Amino acid sequence: MPEPRRHERIADELRRAIADGRYPVGATLPSEAELAAAHGASRGTVRQAVSALLAEGLIGSRQGARRVVLSTTPSQSFTELRSFAQWARAGGRSAGGLVLSSSWDVAHTDEAGLLQVRRGAPVLRVLRLRTLDGEPVLLERTVYPEWIGPAVEALPDDCESVTQRLYDDTGLVFAHGEHHIDAVAAGTADAEHLRLRRGSPLLRVRRTTTTADGRPVETSDDRYRPGSVVFTVRNSTQTNPLARTRTAT
Amino acid sequence: MPEPRRHERIADELRRAIADGRYPVGATLPSEAELAAAHGASRGTVRQAVSALLAEGLIGSRQGARRVVLSTTPSQSFTELRSFAQWARAGGRSAGGLVLSSSWDVAHTDEAGLLQVRRGAPVLRVLRLRTLDGEPVLLERTVYPEWIGPAVEALPDDCESVTQRLYDDTGLVFAHGEHHIDAVAAGTADAEHLRLRRGSPLLRVRRTTTTADGRPVETSDDRYRPGSVVFTVRNSTQTNPLARTRTAT
DNA sequence: GCTCGCCACCTGTATGGACAAGCTCGGCCC
DNA sequence: GGGCCGAGCTTGTCCATACAGGTGGCGAGC
Numbered sequence: 001m002p003e004p005r006r007h008e009r010i011a012d013e014l015r016r017a018i019a020d021g022r023y024p025v026g027a028t029l030p031s032e033a034e035l036a037a038a039h040g041a042s043r044g045t046v047r048q049a050v051s052a053l054l055a056e057g058l059i060g061s062r063q064g065a066r067r068v069v070l071s072t073t074p075s076q077s078f079t080e081l082r083s084f085a086q087w088a089r090a091g092g093r094s095a096g097g098l099v100l101s102s103s104w105d106v107a108h109t110d111e112a113g114l115l116q117v118r119r120g121a122p123v124l125r126v127l128r129l130r131t132l133d134g135e136p137v138l139l140e141r142t143v144y145p146e147w148i149g150p151a152v153e154a155l156p157d158d159c160e161s162v163t164q165r166l167y168d169d170t171g172l173v174f175a176h177g178e179h180h181i182d183a184v185a186a187g188t189a190d191a192e193h194l195r196l197r198r199g200s201p202l203l204r205v206r207r208t209t210t211t212a213d214g215r216p217v218e219t220s221d222d223r224y225r226p227g228s229v230v231f232t233v234r235n236s237t238q239t240n241p242l243a244r245t246r247t248a249t
Numbered sequence: 250m251p252e253p254r255r256h257e258r259i260a261d262e263l264r265r266a267i268a269d270g271r272y273p274v275g276a277t278l279p280s281e282a283e284l285a286a287a288h289g290a291s292r293g294t295v296r297q298a299v300s301a302l303l304a305e306g307l308i309g310s311r312q313g314a315r316r317v318v319l320s321t322t323p324s325q326s327f328t329e330l331r332s333f334a335q336w337a338r339a340g341g342r343s344a345g346g347l348v349l350s351s352s353w354d355v356a357h358t359d360e361a362g363l364l365q366v367r368r369g370a371p372v373l374r375v376l377r378l379r380t381l382d383g384e385p386v387l388l389e390r391t392v393y394p395e396w397i398g399p400a401v402e403a404l405p406d407d408c409e410s411v412t413q414r415l416y417d418d419t420g421l422v423f424a425h426g427e428h429h430i431d432a433v434a435a436g437t438a439d440a441e442h443l444r445l446r447r448g449s450p451l452l453r454v455r456r457t458t459t460t461a462d463g464r465p466v467e468t469s470d471d472r473y474r475p476g477s478v479v480f481t482v483r484n485s486t487q488t489n490p491l492a493r494t495r496t497a498t
Numbered sequence: 499g500c501t502c503g504c505c506a507c508c509t510g511t512a513t514g515g516a517c518a519a520g521c522t523c524g525g526c527c528c
Numbered sequence: 529g530g531g532c533c534g535a536g537c538t539t540g541t542c543c544a545t546a547c548a549g550g551t552g553g554c555g556a557g558c
């Protein structure tokens with residue numbers, strides 16, 4: 001019934017205790033020895049558990065002092081950045097998708113570099129509008145290399161989660177991604193599809209995703225409508241998890 | 250001469266090897282057993298070293314398969330998000346700062362929550378312009394609670410690194426931060442100081458910083474001039490380090 | 499009453515051993 | 529030739545132990 005891995009079980013128990021308010025912000029956690037005794041585990045296993053919370057930014061840790069609760073709101077950023085749909089579902093919201101256009105083209109110079117293909121190699125360009133609870137919030141301009149393009153074309157136009165479908169269909173795993181975040185003014189197409197005025201500020205995320213062995217799968221220019229999605233970063237002395245967050249209404 | 254901690258020594262060695270191209274993207278790293286033998290360390294120590302690279306997004310790891318290089322460009326994001334000045338210096342650029350205004354006020358409702366003080370409690374508001382290589386790139390609107398305000402006021406107007414000075418003067422450590430990133434249009438003041446037109450898109454980072462024991466030190470609304478700074482996130486199956494990056498010129 | 503120093507406690511680092519689970523690749527069988 | 533399978537390698541998990549170094553609080557001494 002409980003998870004198979006002991007350290008995850010302990011980590012979950014601590015996460016729950018923090019979320020429940022048993023350890024409010026500023027409180028100190030039990031020592032490793034106490035936790036080990038309470039869970040019938042060794043200190044090494046307990047350390048594995050608390051290091052997970054440390055990486056999530058929930059707690060702070062200094063040598064010699066007991067660990068301190070820094071935040072009570074978890075940001076389960078592990079899989080969140082990988083898929084818009086998975087992130088939306090985790091937050092209890094419904095994600096929609098709609099392919100506006102899809103066509104084969106040749107790789108531009110910068111795209112060739114990002115996708116590790118020759119300049120002029122065939123690539124599939126897809127323009128996709130993403131919605132959250134029915135509202136358009138994100139316009140994706142994605143470029144796929146030749147080897148994966150056909151599988152993408154085979155997807156239905158209103159596919160909810162591309163990541164999930166590609167995994168189901170081809171076993172492909174999006175294991176690694178690099179994201180560059182900045183702000184740009186909305187162009188004509190952006191304004192039209194996201195229903196705002198030209199020149200409005202947009203949050204732009206340029207990202208490239210690769211498989212577990214480092215092969216690029218896609219590169220994309222994503223533009224978020226402001227006020228709908230916020231990126232959250234939590235950084236402690238050692239770590240910086242990141243999550244996408246819905247703005248408070 | 251080498252670092253005292255063995256696992257850091259091994260991690261540095263691997264980082265260097267990856268940066269030098271000895272392990273290009275897609276290459277596999279030696280097994281834990283081989284690394285342990287090569288460095289005369291135990292497997293546990295080697296695991297500690299590679300887990301650091303994993304957290305930095307440099308390598309990927311799956312049970313049963315050898316570790317794979319995912320990226321060759323390190324993002325030493327540890328301390329980077331903590332201080333604008335420290336980040337700039339790490340990149341070989343010169344950071345400047347200038348206090349435009351500084352005055353005591355009462356805490357607004359949302360600020361009171363972020364700083365964990367009563368509504369209406371006295372707070373210090375500081376408007377600060379940051380420059381990179383002489384160019385204005387960032388406008389900070391920072392709010393400090395009463396207990397730290399005087400120390401901030403005592404700083405020189407053109408203080409380069411507030412974080413560093415506060416540490417030197419009071420021993421205060423900024424241990425933990427939460428950042429919310431979105432895009433907004435430039436207001437009148439933003440446009441004037443950052444030298445662009447009103448309505449131009451700006452990258453906004455709202456952040457709250459706390460000490461190691463969770464006490465809020467400051468909350469701030471930072472607006473970055475686009476084209477000057479990009480936030481970079483790297484996320485693997487397990488981890489997402491984040492870094493601030495200068496745009497290529 | 500204040501400070502300084504000592505000491506128990508706690509976390510960081512490192513070792514070594516054991517087993518489980520997953521991947522790779524070569525060889526075998528069809 | 530092609531597909532299946534298993535042996536060996538590799539990483540994940542867990543344990544017990546030891547010592548170093550930082551923290552924090554108590555008490556002695558001024």
